[in-house]
Amino acid sequence: MIVSPKIIKLKNGREAYVRSPALSEISLIYSFISRIYDESEYMLRTPEEVKRYTVDAGRKALEIINSSPCDCLLMCLIGDEPVGMCKVSYGHLVKIRHRGTISIGVRREYWGQGIGRKLMELQIALAKELSGPLQLELDYIDGNERAGNLYRSLGFTVTGRKPNAVRQPDGRLLDEYSMVLKLR
Numbered sequence: 338m339i340v341s342p343k344i345i346k347l348k349n350g351r352e353a354y355v356r357s358p359a360l361s362e363i364s365l366i367y368s369f370i371s372r373i374y375d376e377s378e379y380m381l382r383t384p385e386e387v388k389r390y391t392v393d394a395g396r397k398a399l400e401i402i403n404s405s406p407c408d409c410l411l412m413c414l415i416g417d418e419p420v421g422m423c424k425v426s427y428g429h430l431v432k433i434r435h436r437g438t439i440s441i442g443v444r445r446e447y448w449g450q451g452i453g454r455k456l457m458e459l460q461i462a463l464a465k466e467l468s469g470p471l472q473l474e475l476d477y478i479d480g481n482e483r484a485g486n487l488y489r490s491l492g493f494t495v496t497g498r499k500p501n502a503v504r505q506p507d508g509r510l511l512d513e514y515s516m517v518l519k520l521r
């Protein structure tokens with residue numbers, strides 16, 4: 338789905354734009370995604386796995402996301418530079434259409450400026466405007482305190498902990514938490 342553009346105010350008083358990404362911006366988006374996977378060990382893919390995607394495949398995926406009623410991708414820009422993204426995907430199957438899976442990433446140099454919170458709040462507000470969704474769901478890796486604090490402060494509650502869900506490239510086994518936010 339396509340979302341109308343919004344201006345948000347960051348903690349430092351600067352303004353940023355939040356909107357759906359355009360197909361013409363695919364190269365910018367591609368380098369944004371490569372960077373956030375380089376900058377955090379708490380994403381599920383390794384940077385090498387992400388770099389295997391092609392720009393062409395990304396363009397096709399974005400076309401599907403923007404035209405699907407089941408996907409909502411928001412991009413936050415400062416000037417022309419993408420600095421954050423947040424995506425919700427609702428279930429395609431009748432029995433799980435009421436559930437949305439939410440994911441988020443912000444460029445490290447912009448952490449702590451309120452971008453993550455604003456993107457999550459916008460997605461939650463958009464989900465509440467739709468008649469179908471009843472809950473948003475996510476998983477986060479043990480140790481990702483910044484993400485965990487953000488999610489808890491927005492009202493997400495832990496519904497489970499999967500032991501040894503993730504094995505980091507250096508061999509460390511980490512648990513993963515599942516969280517749910519009830520929308521209504």
Ligand SMILES: CC(C)(COP(=O)(O)OP(=O)(O)OC[C@H]1O[C@@H](n2cnc3c(N)ncnc32)[C@H](O)[C@@H]1OP(=O)(O)O)[C@@H](O)C(=O)NCCC(=O)NCCS
Nearest residue numbers: 377441442443448449450451452453454477483484486487
């Ligand atoms: C998690 C992430 C999205 C947060 O984005 P952000 O723009 O830094 O978030 P905000 O500035 O809005 O801060 C949100 C909350 O994080 C928490 N937080 C901020 N700094 C923190 C720190 N140093 N330690 C622990 N928690 C912290 C606070 O609860 C803060 O809320 P506040 O509004 O009361 O300050 C971002 O750090 C990120 O992209 N990390 C790498 C990718 C990732 O982990 N994605 C999520 C995978 S599940």
